[in-house]
Amino acid sequence: MVRSLHLFRPRQVLQLSPRHARGRGRLRQAHFRDHALIRAGLPCALPGMRIGLLGGSFDPAHEGHVNISRAAMRRFRLDRVWWLVSPGNPLKARGPAPVADRIAHARQMLADPHMVATDIETRLGTRMTADTIAGLLGIFPGVRFVWLMGSDNLVQFHRWDRWRDIAASLPIGVLARPGSQTAARHSVAGRAMARARLPLSRAGTLATREPPAWVLVNLPMSPQSSTALRQSLGAG
Numbered sequence: 001m002v003r004s005l006h007l008f009r010p011r012q013v014l015q016l017s018p019r020h021a022r023g024r025g026r027l028r029q030a031h032f033r034d035h036a037l038i039r040a041g042l043p044c045a046l047p048g049m050r051i052g053l054l055g056g057s058f059d060p061a062h063e064g065h066v067n068i069s070r071a072a073m074r075r076f077r078l079d080r081v082w083w084l085v086s087p088g089n090p091l092k093a094r095g096p097a098p099v100a101d102r103i104a105h106a107r108q109m110l111a112d113p114h115m116v117a118t119d120i121e122t123r124l125g126t127r128m129t130a131d132t133i134a135g136l137l138g139i140f141p142g143v144r145f146v147w148l149m150g151s152d153n154l155v156q157f158h159r160w161d162r163w164r165d166i167a168a169s170l171p172i173g174v175l176a177r178p179g180s181q182t183a184a185r186h187s188v189a190g191r192a193m194a195r196a197r198l199p200l201s202r203a204g205t206l207a208t209r210e211p212p213a214w215v216l217v218n219l220p221m222s223p224q225s226s227t228a229l230r231q232s233l234g235a236g
């Protein structure tokens with residue numbers, strides 16, 4: 001574990017340097033003071049590995065998250081899926097449960113060693129996905145990251161900070177969620193990225209595609225949601 005990382009304040013840790021603008025995409029790769037130090041507290045990843053990043057509040061984690069992670073591994077031929085348990089969604093007014101509690105519960109949900117629940121955003125001091133991705137691209141050069149999201153997230157993706165830069169920086173795998181596939185296809189981001197959409201038959205190549213590239217896959221869907229779980233816990 002990286003203890004000394006917490007001595008840095010987030011702004012000091014993440015410095016987006018123009019000199020680091022090269023790379024696969026348009027997000028400037030983050031220049032961290034000490035990549036080795038930060039990497040020591042993160043999961044291991046080697047150049048060439050295909051890693052899916054599932055960002056979320058996980059408040060709490062549920063079978064729907066596990067279901068799409070398994071599907072993403074299989075359909076996009078990923079080596080790993082990392083859950084990025086968010087310190088707090090920038091678009092959600094209500095703050096989630098403490099991040100340590102959410103991570104502990106998320107880890108209990110995961111039995112597959114190829115999937116890990118991480119506190120990467122807490123370690124990097126990032127909240128905006130664009131900053132998190134810039135950080136990871138800088139720390140893990142050569143790793144083929146894929147951003148994963150449920151189709152409900154694509155519907156409001158155009159409200160995310162620098163969403164076009166995110167789409168230009170890594171491929172995106174969208175997994176069907178009940179009730180939102182059509183809205184996702186017709187969303188602002190879905191229409192803006194229409195020409196970069198891959199046919200389903202190419203989903204297995206997603207991780208090696210130059211961004212922008214995305215695909216929407218169907219799967220046996222799970223109706224689970226954290227909101228419903230919180231409500232049933234509240235009612236209980």
Ligand SMILES: Nc1ncnc2c1ncn2[C@@H]1O[C@H](COP(=O)(O)OP(=O)(O)OP(=O)(O)O)[C@@H](O)[C@H]1O
Nearest residue numbers: 056057058064149150153176177222224225226227
């Ligand atoms: N049942 C599901 N099917 C498909 N995708 C899902 C499902 N549940 C969550 N996701 C996706 O997982 C990611 C993280 O979701 P999140 O942690 O917000 O869970 P949630 O159930 O959507 O929570 P909430 O109800 O609080 O909004 C998002 O990309 C979301 O679209």
Ligand SMILES: O=C(O)c1ccc[n+]([C@@H]2O[C@H](COP(=O)([O-])O)[C@@H](O)[C@H]2O)c1
Nearest residue numbers: 055056057086089091128129130160161
């Ligand atoms: O960067 C942004 O502007 C942004 C806005 C909304 C959501 N996100 C990310 O989207 C992911 C899903 O969030 P959530 O709360 O719907 O689980 C999570 O990683 C958030 O940090 C990111």
